[in-house]
Amino acid sequence: MALSLLSGLLWIAPTATNVRSPCPGLNTLANHGYLPRSGKNISVPSLVPGRARHQYFAEQHFLGENLRFNETVFFTLTNANPGVDYYNATSTGQFMKARLADSLARNPNITNTRKERALQMRESSLYLSIMGDASIGVTPKKEAFVHIFFCEERLPIAKGWT
Ligand SMILES: *[C@@H]1O[C@H](CO)[C@@H](O)[C@H](O)[C@H]1NC(C)=O
Ligand SMILES: *[C@@H]1O[C@H](CO)[C@@H](O)[C@H](O)[C@H]1NC(C)=O
Ligand SMILES: *[C@@H]1O[C@H](CO)[C@@H](O)[C@H](O)[C@H]1NC(C)=O
Ligand SMILES: *[C@@H]1O[C@H](CO)[C@@H](O)[C@H](O)[C@H]1NC(C)=O
Numbered sequence: 001m002a003l004s005l006l007s008g009l010l011w012i013a014p015t016a017t018n019v020r021s022p023c024p025g026l027n028t029l030a031n032h033g034y035l036p037r038s039g040k041n042i043s044v045p046s047l048v049p050g051r052a053r054h055q056y057f058a059e060q061h062f063l064g065e066n067l068r069f070n071e072t073v074f075f076t077l078t079n080a081n082p083g084v085d086y087y088n089a090t091s092t093g094q095f096m097k098a099r100l101a102d103s104l105a106r107n108p109n110i111t112n113t114r115k116e117r118a119l120q121m122r123e124s125s126l127y128l129s130i131m132g133d134a135s136i137g138v139t140p141k142k143e144a145f146v147h148i149f150f151c152e153e154r155l156p157i158a159k160g161w162t
C-alpha cells in the first residue's frame with residue numbers, strides 16, 4: 001500500500017470495498033482521509049462545496065466509465081497548450097471545447113446548458129488555482145501536480161505542492 005504523509009493524514013489507495021466518485025477532488029480528499037476513506041456516509045454539508053466539481057466528469061458517464069481515471073480524456077488535457085510548459089485558461093478552454101464536441105457528437109442524452117458550462121468552468125478554475133497560481137490560473141506541467149492529482153487522486157505534497 002502506497003503511503004505519503006500530509007499533516008498527519010496519510011494517502012492510502014482505496015480498497016476494493018471503498019467507494020469513489022466521478023470527482024477526482026473528492027476522491028483525493030477521501031484518499032487522504034479528509035473525507036471518510038470508505039467513501040460512504042459522506043454528509044451533505046461536507047459535499048456542498050464539492051458538488052459543483054462533478055459535472056464534466058459525470059458527463060462522460062454515457063461515453064464510458066466515469067469512476068476511474070480515463071487516459072483518453074486526460075490525454076486531451078495534457079495535449080492542450082502543446083509546446084508550452086504550463087496549463088492556463090486558454091488550454092483549459094481548448095480542453096473543454098474538445099470534450100464538449102466529443103460529447104455532442106456521441107452522447108444523445110447530453111445535458112448542455114449554461115448551468116453545466118458554469119460548473120465546468122468552476123471545476124477547471126479549481127484545479128488551475130489549487131494546483132497552480134490562483135492569482136493567474138496557471139499551473140506548471142513539469143512538476144506534474146495536475147498529473148498526480150488526476151491520475152493518482154493524491155495531493156502532490158512529495159513534489160513540493162502546498
Ligand atoms: C452510515 O451511518 C449510519 C448512522 O451512523 C450507520 O448506521 C450506517 O451503518 C452507516 N453506513 C455506512 C455504509 O457506513
Ligand atoms: C474514455 O473516454 C473516451 C472518450 O469519452 C471513451 O470513448 C472511452 O470509452 C472511455 N474509456 C473508458 C474505459 O471508459
Ligand atoms: C495561455 O498560454 C498560451 C501559450 O503561451 C498563450 O498563447 C495564451 O495567451 C495564454 N492564455 C491566457 C489566458 O493567458
Ligand atoms: C436517454 O435518456 C432517456 C431518458 O432517460 C432514456 O430513456 C434513453 O434510453 C437514453 N438513451 C440512451 C442512448 O442512453
